Amino acid sequence: xxxxxxxxxxxxxxxxxxxxxxxxxxxxxxxxxxxxxxxxxxxxxxxxxxxxxxxxxxxxxxxxxxxxxxxxxxxxxxxxxxxxxxxxxxxxxxxxxxxxxxxxxxxxxxxxxxxxxxxxxxxxxxx
Numbered sequence: 001x002x003x004x005x006x007x008x009x010x011x012x013x014x015x016x017x018x019x020x021x022x023x024x025x026x027x028x029x030x031x032x033x034x035x036x037x038x039x040x041x042x043x044x045x046x047x048x049x050x051x052x053x054x055x056x057x058x059x060x061x062x063x064x065x066x067x068x069x070x071x072x073x074x075x076x077x078x079x080x081x082x083x084x085x086x087x088x089x090x091x092x093x094x095x096x097x098x099x100x101x102x103x104x105x106x107x108x109x110x111x112x113x114x115x116x117x118x119x120x121x122x123x124x125x126x127x
Contacts, residue, residue, distance in 0.1 A: 020047055076108055
């Protein structure tokens with residue numbers, strides 16, 4: 001199995017980045033433009049996913065990386081929940097929400113898979 005040298009090579013980070021792009025696209029139009037607080041909140045949660053994956057990867061051990069992956073997983077749930085609020089408030093369409101739901105569902109399982117892999121690996125690192 002090839003060793004991953006950069007967080008940019010992780011599939012979970014790539015999907016999180018894609019989710020950020022999708023969320024930013026939705027919040028840059030329509031009714032989201034007038035709701036600065038909610039727009040900032042959902043964009044922050046989406047950004048937190050990819051940023052925590054990156055930060056955890058850059059730490060010196062699986063234990064810390066796993067901790068940051070759990071934080072990313074929590075932020076992923078936050079974006080998923082916020083997508084329902086955006087739908088209920090008519091900020092996004094059902095089709096737009098579905099795009100978020102598909103990405104967050106994929107991320108949920110990929111993040112948990114990476115967590116499980118790290119927990120079961122022999123490598124522990126420094127922390």
